[in-house]
Amino acid sequence: MTGGASxxxxxxxxxxxxxxxxxxxxxxxxxxxxxLLAGAVDLVVEAASPSADExxxxxxxxxxxxxxxxxxxxxxxxxxxxxxxxxxxxEREIAMTEGWLVPRLEREIVRYEARLxxxxxxxxxxx
Numbered sequence: 069m070t071g072g073a074s075x076x077x078x079x080x081x082x083x084x085x086x087x088x089x090x091x092x093x094x095x096x097x098x099x100x101x102x103x104l105l106a107g108a109v110d111l112v113v114e115a116a117s118p119s120a121d122e123x124x125x126x127x128x129x130x131x132x133x134x135x136x137x138x139x140x141x142x143x144x145x146x147x148x149x150x151x152x153x154x155x156x157x158x159e160r161e162i163a164m165t166e167g168w169l170v171p172r173l174e175r176e177i178v179r180y181e182a183r184l185x186x187x188x189x190x191x192x193x194x195x
Contacts, residue, residue, distance in 0.1 A: 118126070
C-alpha cells in the first residue's frame with residue numbers, strides 16, 4: 069500500500085457513520101481490521117523513514133566528511149609510527165648508555181683518580 073492509498077483506506081474504514089466522523093474504535097467488520105492496521109502501519113513507517121532527498125543529503129555529508137576522517141586516520145597512524153620509532157631509538161640509546169658508555173666512563177674515572185693520586189704524591193715530594 070502506498071501512503072496516499074493507505075491514508076484513503078484508513079479514512080474510509082475509520083469513518084463512523086453513526087457519529088458522522090472519525091473514530092478510534094476497531095471497525096465492526098473483522099475483515100476491515102487488517103486493512104486498517106496495514107494502512108496505519110504504512111503511515112507510521114512513512115512518517116518515521118527519511119525521504120530520498122534527506123538520505124541523499126546525509127550521504128553527501130558523509131562522503132564529504134570521509135576525506136577528513138581518512139586524513140585524521142592517516143595522521144594518527146603517522147604519529148603512532150613516529151612515537152614507536154622514537155621509543156625504539158630511546159631504548160637503544162639507554163641500552164648503549166648502560167652497556168657501553170657508563171662502564172667506559174667508570175674505567176676512565178678510575179684512571180684519572182690514579183693520575184690525580186700520582187700527581188698529588190709528586191707535588192707532596194717536591195714540598
